[in-house]
Amino acid sequence: MQPAIEIRNLGKQYPLVTSQPYIALRDVISNSAKNFLKPGKKAKEKFWALQDINLDIMPGERVGIIGRNGAGKSTLLKIISRITPPTTGHATIRGRVGSLLEVGTGFHPELTGRENIFLNGSILGLKKIEIEKQLDAIIDFSGVEKFIDTPLKHFSSGMQLRLAFAVAAHLEPEILLIDEVLAVGDAEFQKKCIGKMEDISKNSGRTLLFVSHNLGAVRSLCNKVVYLQNGRIKGFGAIDTIIEQYLGDISSTQNKKAAKGNGNVTIESCRLLSGENETSELFLGYPAAFELKFTSKQDLKNIEVAFNIRNIYGDIVTHSTTLDNKIQFEAITNETLTVKASLLSINITPGVYSIDIFVLNNGELCHGYTDFMEFSVINSDKALRPDGFPPHVITFSETNWEMIRHEDL
Template sequence: MISHEGRERYKALRDEISQAAAGWLGRSTKQKKTKEEFWALKDVSFEVDKGDRVGIIGRNGAGKSTLLKIISRITEPTQGRISIKGRVASLLEVGTGFHPELTGRENIFLNGAILGMSRREIRAKLDEIIAFAEVEKFLDTPVKRYSSGMYVRLAFSVAAHLEPEILVVDEVLAVGDAAFQKKCLGKMEDVSQNEGRTVLFVSHNMGVVSQLCNKGILLSQGQVKLQGEMKKVVDAYLRSDDAQQQYRLKDPGQKKNYFTAIDIVNTKGEVQSDFAFDEPMTLRFSFLIQEPANGLQIGIGLEDKFNTRVFTILREIEYFDASDGTVHGEVELPASLIAPNTYSFVFAIWTRSGKVYDLQSGICPVTIHDNGTEYALYEGVDYGNVIIQPKWSSPKA
């Protein structure tokens, strides 16, 4: 639980020394405001129950990482208090939690000792930790020589297997490859659902937090804007101005040819980010051409929450009307094609010679949900990302 109570503003040691010296010299010790104060978090209060899987979302700078550092006791709150029951294991930014001069093996025992585990308890988990992290060959090498991917694999494995009551994970998993990210998500689900432990997870990937977490907290400018069921919190975030800024088109800079607008609309022409499985969607885009360009091609890609390409659409630009200097195009994706999940799009314009004019990736996040159609997904069955509707026949023998 995090709640607030009044307390004197935090002062650094240099402030205390300066004030003491000023008092000794007979000067006023009244503190002057020399710079603007910035609150990374303000009036944040919430409770997390045992076994909850809480996703903390919000745009960059919203205060998510600061909140996890406070929960992990790395940073002390300027005001208020935090009450925690149980051991906390944290996986924050790469470089924290391990001593760089110690080997992987030594750091495993160090982290276990910090959590209050005996050497016997740590040894009992050692083989599982090593196997999950896939760093057997480098276990007795100082971790300062590890790649960022190796470091994260071992750090996550240690945090997840040393049986903390509370597991705190930041976006650091983005360092690993897609296969390891999927492996980590499976482990976090196992830790929370089967072992009854609590997980606090920060991510910019709405599909991942929706899959893993049952409760959500939306932060904006250091304050809690919404908390409750994860899906409702994600939906509110995707509709917010913060999300639109996070997923908006990149600044074209000095480019002469670039995308000016990309939207996903429903059958009424309204911008939408959540579609039923049996509902078609239309991709609408505009592309500005300010210098001669021949043989242009457009590519549109769909990617899943692990940034794995699902499919790609290609077409020559000449087929579109560009009489006003702007290419306007629409592509309709049929209903019952994309399996329920969360996705994002990639848009690109390039020439036949391979010159890329503009590339926009990770934009227009969209969620496809199952609304009880005849193709409803059975629980626990993975249908992949695309469900095709081919022509069927029954030839006579």
């Protein structure tokens, strides 16, 4: 049997964008005038977003693509879905492709829900007859039948998402490409979507390529994993092996840049735990722990350990230190210590975060990493709101709501 997706020596190079995301004709003219007057121009800097990708995916395989931000996951998906061309190599795709890099591509706020089903469906590659045939199933799956004939601008963001996903779930391609679209939306609906996708891929033998930070979703949907690191394939194979490799990489200090400090201690690793298991995703409102291992290079007193959690914009959303518990450690030369920080409840809103870790001695930094590892926070049953959190919300407060009636009024 021939592979459904066959990738050979694929590479993608981007010019390193310096200031402007686009070219202005004005600048082209003034630059070429400058170069004319002052010859000897410097070459433009470029970087490889993907390099030497070789991959065979057989029909019916469900492959998850994992890796840190910037590893090339989305670029790979964009090339396979023909949004952007590769710079080198080639790929052969056997079968009708449905790609879902965003939910609700092309939705228009002025059109009604029903009209948007047709528009979005046809952008995704469905024929009008196919949409008509599936229309009732789509509307039913979306759960917004009451509003289906009102303009989309009156829909809440959660309703729009449901409608969009309902259309996407009814695409019936042989090869389905999905990018992180489940990162949004409420837990209940996510479950429904994952269920529908499992149904599509497992029971009908479709090929699935799924990019996600959500390792749980990868585990439940896929039967193989591609692990990308800096634009290259680091691992490809069985789920458990590759995810273990990935977690090992992100928790170890190897290949980590931006180390700082006077070198009196060396951080060996930092693991993220949910219960007893190492993970890269935490559940909203549930406990989690960081486990940091370091070795002392000399006899030290007053050792302090601290961490920052940053959101995707680089803002520090929370910080914690052993000093909060009035704890400081002592270590003798070459002693290895493990410090466990247990968070009673994860109260930052669902999304992708990174952690900075520090070991200090008498207030002086001994060893530290910014952006040491990434993890995601996933919505849970602690926040049952139907539409997820608005994008600007940073923290979650677990709250008990009750109504007190004023009997004496």
